[in-house]
Amino acid sequence: MWNYKTPGIPDEFFERTENVPITKEEVRVVQISKARLCPGYTVYDIGCGSGSISIEAAIQVESGKVIAIDYDPNAIELTKRNVEKFGLTNISLILGNAKEKIIELEQADAIFIGGTGGDTEDIVKICQDKLKSGGRIVIGVILIETLYSVLQIIEKLKFNSIDLTQITISKSRKTSTGTMMLARNPVTVISATKV
Numbered sequence: 001m002w003n004y005k006t007p008g009i010p011d012e013f014f015e016r017t018e019n020v021p022i023t024k025e026e027v028r029v030v031q032i033s034k035a036r037l038c039p040g041y042t043v044y045d046i047g048c049g050s051g052s053i054s055i056e057a058a059i060q061v062e063s064g065k066v067i068a069i070d071y072d073p074n075a076i077e078l079t080k081r082n083v084e085k086f087g088l089t090n091i092s093l094i095l096g097n098a099k100e101k102i103i104e105l106e107q108a109d110a111i112f113i114g115g116t117g118g119d120t121e122d123i124v125k126i127c128q129d130k131l132k133s134g135g136r137i138v139i140g141v142i143l144i145e146t147l148y149s150v151l152q153i154i155e156k157l158k159f160n161s162i163d164l165t166q167i168t169i170s171k172s173r174k175t176s177t178g179t180m181m182l183a184r185n186p187v188t189v190i191s192a193t194k195v
């Protein structure tokens, strides 16, 4: 159903449920690009939601693997359905709070953070410990408060090349008289390299 190596799987290709959010296609493409994935990499997807980032990452890392974590059973169930739908065998799923679960994992080459609940500082710190030197962290943020706290933490830790990219997407919609553009909420993507 998806035979391309390039990221950018359309949102409508994923199974969806009402209460589990998805990182939208265009934002996902930027996040995947910022992670600079290579075949063989080990990747965490923290707060995997629908699993869309996990699936795009799993395609990029080929013989590598993705570990998808979420504390919402509905998100894990939905990610499982999407993993099956895309026929991928290199994604493992973990149900639980990332703060507790990532401590026991092997070192990672890249980490995506899509959600932290109230544990932003702890999770970013643990991710720093878990990333290999030269590894990439990519954090998608919607709330201004989260953005401020991530920035404060990441600047204190062992990261360089810290980059903030704000993505504001508008999508077309047909009306009775033509085509209008509808704006979505901005998402800020924070990315950095572990020293």
Ligand SMILES: C[S@@+](CC[C@H](N)C(=O)[O-])C[C@H]1O[C@@H](n2cnc3c(N)ncnc32)[C@H](O)[C@@H]1O
Binding pocket: 020, 021, 022, 023, 046, 047, 048, 049, 050, 051, 052, 053, 054, 069, 070, 071, 072, 075, 096, 097, 098, 099, 114, 115, 116, 117, 118, 119
């Ligand atoms: C915006 S969604 C992520 C969307 C996802 N990147 C995708 O592509 O569908 C955030 C997710 O983070 C999860 N989450 C928030 N805090 C968490 C934590 N501390 N541990 C595990 N999962 C967490 C939420 O349950 C939610 O599913």
